[in-house]
């Protein structure tokens with residue numbers, strides 16, 4: 001009898017211990033990745049659940065709104081969503097939950113509730129987790145409309161439009177073909193207005209885009225609802241020049257090794273005379289493209305405020321050696337070996353002439369930059385930046401504020417430069433545009449200032 005009691009006691013203790021231990025076994029871990037705040041017409045639900053070997057006895061996802069429960073997913077009926085095994089222990093459930101997928105969804109507050117469970121202790125106990133996310137359903141597309149009038153865009157040139165967007169937290173801007181130019185709060189351009197949705201956007205028709213490229217205002221709110229609106233603009237063609245560049249051995253032997261030394265990513269070396277032309281072609285194509293990508297990345301550092309005022313200043317008394325969008329054909333020993341488009345102005349005066357900031361701004365780059373050699377990029381805000389290439393010396397540092405006319409370095413022939421000159425470029429969201437407009441007081445007044453004052 002005592003023996004039986006002892007056995008019962010031991011078994012009881014063991015069962016109790018197992019109960020306690022199983023109670024500590026990990027419950028499933030739920031993460032609601034999407035939506036975070038809003039649901040619109042085409043929102044996607046994204047949930048991950050983690051449990052040992054992904055063994056779940058239950059997984060239910062429900063949308064609650066106004067006392068109504070709409071099932072979004074259930075292990076019992078997984079057909080409604082895409083279920084993917086991400087790791088041995090983690091699954092992901094994805095499905096559309098916007099108005100298009102759930103026509104009964106109403107605008108306003110709603111809640112997503114996820115319940116996951118796994119059984120432990122040979123199926124005798126269940127460990128359950130619940131996670132919820134409060135969301136707001138919003139289906140009204142944003143409203144967007146132009147405020148300024150008479151936008152005129154030259155091929156390769158820039159323009160600016162003032163417009164109003166509602167709700168003000170919607171992201172918006174100008175779409176030129178597939179290129180997006182964000183708008184910035186108009187207060188950053190000194191405009192005083194009671195409309196918190198008033199925006200200023202600088203945009204461009206790039207030298208290689210078609211004159212008939214559609215240009216329109218676009219907006220997208222946090223719920224993913226989109227709107228677009230036409231505005232008043234005209235495009236004008238522009239004839240670009242063509243040039244010939246004769247490559248000499250002197251030039252190749254001077255420029256190529258210096259650029260390669262600063263560009264290990266190209267993985268090119270020159271040892272014999274035959275290596276120079278292939279290395280030049282690699283620089284003129286691959287490095288040129290890498291540099292262009294770096295300039296687009298630098299545009300992300302732009303200030304939301306317009307830091308400049310008045311026309312940009314050119315290099316005084318300079319001889320123009322090459323214009324914007326000059327189509328160049330490269331020859332070596334009489335043979336055509338390459339073609340490129342020159343996306344800036346080449347200005348020459350004398351050797352090592354002081355180079356001045358074209359306008360007020362903040363330095364975002366001051367270092368060697370591929371084909372541009374020693375290079376300074378100044379941010380003027382709202383996506384507008386100016387570039388100064390081939391410098392012999394640099395007098396500024398990144399982060400430094402500069403004023404119009406301040407010396408930033410001296411001209412030189414570093415990078416891909418045949419002689420001492422300044423390569424000057426204006427960039428809009430990192431894309432080169434014609435600098436001539438930005439030097440022209442009439443253009444600056446009519447295309448920019450007039451619209452800010454009106």
Ligand SMILES: [Zn+2]
Nearest residue numbers: 344345346423
């Ligand atoms: Zn140039």
